[in-house]
Amino acid sequence: MSVDWSWIGDHTDELTTLTLSHLQAALSAVFFGVLISLPLAVIAHRVRPLRGFLLGVSNILFTIPSIAIFVLLLPVSGLTRTTTVIGLTVYTLVVLLRNTVEGLDSVPAKTKEAAKAMGTRPLRTLLTVEFPLALPVIMAGVRIATVMSISLVSVATYIGDGGLGQLFTDGFQRDFPTPVIAGVVLTILLAVVADAALVALQYVLTPWKRRRA
Amino acid sequence: MIQFDAVHKRFPNGTTAVHDLSLEMPEGGVTVLVGSSGCGKTTTLRMINRMVEPTSGTIKVGGQDVTRQDAAELRRSIGYVIQQSGLFPHRTVLDNIATVPLLLGHGRRKARARAAELLETVGLAADAGKRYPHQLSGGQQQRVGVARALAADPPVLLMDEPFGAVDPVVRTQLQDELLRLQKELAKTIVFVTHDIDEAVRLGDRIAVFRTGGHLVQCASPTELLARPADDFVADFLGAERGLKLLSLTTLADVPQGPAPEGGTWSLVLDAANRPVHWASKDTEIPVRPLTDNDSLLSALNESIASPAGLIARVDAAGVLTGVSSRDDIHTHAGQAHTEARVAA
Numbered sequence: 001m002s003v004d005w006s007w008i009g010d011h012t013d014e015l016t017t018l019t020l021s022h023l024q025a026a027l028s029a030v031f032f033g034v035l036i037s038l039p040l041a042v043i044a045h046r047v048r049p050l051r052g053f054l055l056g057v058s059n060i061l062f063t064i065p066s067i068a069i070f071v072l073l074l075p076v077s078g079l080t081r082t083t084t085v086i087g088l089t090v091y092t093l094v095v096l097l098r099n100t101v102e103g104l105d106s107v108p109a110k111t112k113e114a115a116k117a118m119g120t121r122p123l124r125t126l127l128t129v130e131f132p133l134a135l136p137v138i139m140a141g142v143r144i145a146t147v148m149s150i151s152l153v154s155v156a157t158y159i160g161d162g163g164l165g166q167l168f169t170d171g172f173q174r175d176f177p178t179p180v181i182a183g184v185v186l187t188i189l190l191a192v193v194a195d196a197a198l199v200a201l202q203y204v205l206t207p208w209k210r211r212r213a
Numbered sequence: 214m215i216q217f218d219a220v221h222k223r224f225p226n227g228t229t230a231v232h233d234l235s236l237e238m239p240e241g242g243v244t245v246l247v248g249s250s251g252c253g254k255t256t257t258l259r260m261i262n263r264m265v266e267p268t269s270g271t272i273k274v275g276g277q278d279v280t281r282q283d284a285a286e287l288r289r290s291i292g293y294v295i296q297q298s299g300l301f302p303h304r305t306v307l308d309n310i311a312t313v314p315l316l317l318g319h320g321r322r323k324a325r326a327r328a329a330e331l332l333e334t335v336g337l338a339a340d341a342g343k344r345y346p347h348q349l350s351g352g353q354q355q356r357v358g359v360a361r362a363l364a365a366d367p368p369v370l371l372m373d374e375p376f377g378a379v380d381p382v383v384r385t386q387l388q389d390e391l392l393r394l395q396k397e398l399a400k401t402i403v404f405v406t407h408d409i410d411e412a413v414r415l416g417d418r419i420a421v422f423r424t425g426g427h428l429v430q431c432a433s434p435t436e437l438l439a440r441p442a443d444d445f446v447a448d449f450l451g452a453e454r455g456l457k458l459l460s461l462t463t464l465a466d467v468p469q470g471p472a473p474e475g476g477t478w479s480l481v482l483d484a485a486n487r488p489v490h491w492a493s494k495d496t497e498i499p500v501r502p503l504t505d506n507d508s509l510l511s512a513l514n515e516s517i518a519s520p521a522g523l524i525a526r527v528d529a530a531g532v533l534t535g536v537s538s539r540d541d542i543h544t545h546a547g548q549a550h551t552e553a554r555v556a557a
Contacts, residue, residue: 114299117264118312118361119289132303208303208345 004178011179015167019186022163023194025156026149028085033092033145041100042126055098062094066155074159084156091152092145099141103134136209139202143195150191154183164190214240215261215369215401220270222256222426230256231426234270238418240368241399244431245416247406247449253426254405258371261403262291274369289313292362292370292400297378299358300346306332306357307342313365324364331360336390352383359391363398372404376411388414409450413438413457421446435461439553455550459510462549464503467512467542469526469535478521486532488525496520502527509549512542 008015044051069087077083107130115125131138154165167183170176203210215238222231231253238244246254259265260272263284272279279287300309310328315321332342335356346354355375362370376384388411395402406412412419413434420431423445430442438458441447450457472480478491480500490497501515502525515524516539523536 108302110295110297110299111301113264114293114295114301117262117288117293117295117299119285119287119316120312121285124316129301129303206303208305208347 002177003181004176007176007178008182015182015186018164018166018183019190022150022153022165022187023190025081025084025088025153025161025163026146026190026194029088029092029149030096030142030146032085032089033096034142036089037093037096037100038131041097041104044097044101045104051101055101058093058097061090064090066091066152067158070156070159079159079161081161083159084153084161087156088149088152092149095141095145095148096138099144100134100138103137103141104130106137107133132206135206136202139198139205143198146194146198147191150187150194154187214238214273214275215244215403216271216273217257218271218273220257220260220272221268222253222260222265223268229426230265231260231267234426234428236420236428236431238401238403240401242417243395243402243404243415244418244420245404245406245412246420246422247409247412248422249407249424249449252422252424254420254422255373256426257422258373258403258405261369261371262288262293264288289316289365290367290369292365292367294355294358294362294370294372294375296374297351297354300354300361302346304345305342306337306344306346306349309346309357310342310360310364312361313367317365327364328360331363334363334394335360350383351379352387355379355383355387356390359394363394368401370400370402372402374405374407377406377408384411391415410457413460421449435553435556439550439556456510456513458550458553459513459546460508462509462546463505464507464509464512464526464537465505467509467537467545469537469541472525472533472536473521473523476521480521480523480525480533480536482533488527488533491520493520500525502531502533504529509542509546512537513546516542 040054044054066087069090070083073083073086077086111129111133112125115129120129153161153163154168156162157165157169164183164187167179171178171180171183217234217236220231220234221229223229234253234257236257246257248254256265260267261274261279263279266280274287274291300306301312304312307325307328310331311321311324314324314327319327329339329342332339337353337356337360341349341353341357346357349357355378358375362372376387379387392415404412404415416434418431419434419437421429421437423429430437430446432440435458437446438450438454438461441450441454447454478493478498481489481492481497483489488500488502490499492498498520500519503512503515504527512524516522516537522539524542525536526534528534
């Protein structure tokens with residue numbers, strides 16, 4: 001199995017486009033996943049009886065085979081990027097929801113009580129005390145969800161999308177390994193870079209975690 | 214002034230935390246609530262800023278019924294210090310202190326300037342402001358907690374076992390600091406503790422609670438120690454309550470005479486007439502001189518430790534003014550006791 005470097009040289013534009021498209025699909029899924037998880041996690045955190053239900057639903061959604069999700073979505077959103085993103089978003093929920101709930105649980109009761117006793121109203125406490133303190137745990141979830149989404153985008157090749165995944169079908173159909181290898185390497189690279197970027201983002205967002213006394 | 218009128222608190226699980234409490238906490242004074250755990254003292258404190266709502270009865274702060282005010286606004290007007298400081302771990306010390314001024318809409322710059330001012334008030338260095346709470350020692354965190362409670366200059370300060378988690382040495386420092394601050398600020402302070410010595414040191418009034426939320430006695434420290442209302446209070450004050458009472462009286466009125474000459478022990482002074490040690494023919498024993506502001510308890514302790522049975526007394530500069538004997542101190546201690554009992 002040798003890499004045909006001239007093929008890669010001839011296809012840099014296509015590889016760039018596919019990489020960006022791949023990244024866009026994955027990041028959109030994580031973005032919408034966070035957007036959905038935050039309010040649901042607040043509900044799961046505050047309303048104990050709903051907690052098991054919401055986490056259970058996110059678990060069940062995760063077990064639906066990806067092809068089945070795409071098929072189910074076809075009548076709704078067709079063979080589009082939207083279908084890809086919805087499918088991937090559903091999968092991110094299992095990690096994002098759980099980690100956000102756990103992050104909120106991890107905020108010390110003493111700190112919340114102090115906020116209340118200082119005269120902070122509940123919404124402001126949530127936004128300025130609970131979310132910031134839950135951030136490390138939430139970010140751990142975001143990192144897993146991001147890497148997971150980056151590896152899952154390829155599945156959407158079934159519906160004509162799939163970013164770098166298209167290189168795999170291309171390579172298999174022509175029995176030509178170079179695009180497959182390029183696709184795998186770029187996917188891994190993307191995952192590593194995205195994860196590093198999130199670590200950096202977390203560093204910037206949590207200054208109080210930096211210098212340990 | 215804070216007034217409790219027939220206040221009752223029963224929790225949903227059926228336990229009565231506070232039983233028919235009527236109590237006045239005087240303006241500009243420190244009222245200490247003491248009692249063993251589960252006696253309702255913390256619940257009492259938390260009803261003042263509505264962290265707990267009373268089941269019945271009324272609580273007034275400055276003449277206004279607390280339940281008729283918006284809870285969040287009420288809390289902003291009352292300083293609150295809790296055990297282990299309860300600081301926000303994700304905010305710098307300065308931003309922690311600025312919490313309430315920011316909630317009141319004072320603007321970031323003004324709130325931070327006020328916070329920097331308070332750092333000094335509570336005895337912290339200016340560069341502590343940029344740090345995060347976990348970078349400070351327990352005692353420093355507690356000082357920040359006090360500064361945060363004072364930031365909006367509230368007339369009332371609630372302190373829930375604020376010094377419970379620090380070591381005894383730091384605890385004493387923080388108590389001294391609080392007394393110094395209180396002399397300047399004259400806040401109406403409600404202070405919860407289970408440590409009777411802390412209560413005696415800090416309180417203008419001490420309210421003793423018994424399990425089940427019953428207030429047993431509320432009195433000045435002297436009155437409480439001299440005349441406990443019943444056996445429960447007496448037990449709570451401990452076997453050494455007579456000695457505790459001595460900690461409330463100063464040495465000022467004990468007569469003093471010139472230092473003895475020619476005895477077994479003589480008091481050796483330095484060039485500036487400051488006592489250094491007691492000396493006999495072959496031994497030197499260090500001396501701890503006392504000023505008029507020291508307590509009779511310290512004097513008694515020192516007189517027992519002194520080989521000559523005398524305490525060396527000095528002025529503010531440390532210069533010897535005279536000595537007092539064990540007998541003088543004993544006699545005076547006995548008088549102080551009797552007077553306290555009669556006055557109470």
